[in-house]
Amino acid sequence: MKVSARNALPGKIVEIKKGATTAHVVIDVNGLKVTASITNESVDELDLKVGGEATAIVKSSDVIIAVA
Amino acid sequence: MKVSARNALPGKIVEIKKGATTAHVVIDVNGLKVTASITNESVDELDLKVGGEATAIVKSSDVIIAVA
């Protein structure tokens, strides 16, 4: 499957924290931590595990640019 | 200024392409290309230039996780 989102950042899962309905999953991408908040169901269905490989996908319209 | 968005990916601007109202700005973050679509006004107001430093900011709720 290919997706239209411009940003696909591959890395390794380093943390998974489940809440009541929402989970926070942290991926190490080239030394940078990228955090996703997804549903608990998605964590289970994708069988996400710390140490597993995963890609963070972000639409370009969801990226804000900041400058000093 | 500090922001609540969990993801701040610092890098260097490698491409700016302006459309009629929307511009695409590409930042090189540790060798990974991150594309943002922002307004032309923002490109001008932030005085964005190819070669300049910028940070890609993404809310964790805007990150999708994909696995093979």
Added chain:
Amino acid sequence: MKVSARNALPGKIVEIKKGATTAHVVIDVNGLKVTASITNESVDELDLKVGGEATAIVKSSDVIIAVA
């Protein structure tokens, strides 16, 4: 590839309209029109064509509920 987004709506592309940087792509999903605005580059890279099959993917945090 499997993705964490909860909503995957499969259908057929019925319209593609390119702007200067942003394109509008309309997918017919079970008789309902779903419109995506994506980058022109994505239209080309995914080789999207009218009549082709495609899936609209939406994060649950991007869905608003309305009632009469």
Added chain:
Amino acid sequence: MKVSARNALPGKIVEIKKGATTAHVVIDVNGLKVTASITNESVDELDLKVGGEATAIVKSSDVIIAVA
């Protein structure tokens, strides 16, 4: 009230699951399940009930396209 979001998918609520602050609401749209994550307050204020009619509203800029 009319809204600018291009996607309005009408259906019937088939599931509501409340977390600590965020609820997941599933709407059946022409046989397809669409999940929204909204605040618990919104579930109460909109008086959402399983079996009730509701429309899933999605901005076109929040739709990702995937192809096989």
Added chain:
Amino acid sequence: MKVSARNALPGKIVEIKKGATTAHVVIDVNGLKVTASITNESVDELDLKVGGEATAIVKSSDVIIAVA
């Protein structure tokens, strides 16, 4: 129609700028300018005019908080 989005900011349209596919619409909300980027089709279908009344709707998951 009532919507689950927590933020509904009513005001007056003070500017409309159409691009090739995307339009920027600025609403004056209690003296603050709020900019929306929506599709040109939405501007036409909602018959938006400078001076007209409109409400800016934003999901709470799309709001970032910044502090000095």
Added chain:
Amino acid sequence: MKVSARNALPGKIVEIKKGATTAHVVIDVNGLKVTASITNESVDELDLKVGGEATAIVKSSDVIIAVA
């Protein structure tokens, strides 16, 4: 730091409600309540307090326009 998001709405924090992973923070902006859902970690890292000053930041692509 300057950001590309077109909407920066300054105000005062009037409510903070933490869930298991997600918190709701309400800012009073010129008499209007703006709600953000952010991670609990962000509330702690930004040291957000009721009565403190904060700015609600919203990308123009995340703003929907509604008319009566």
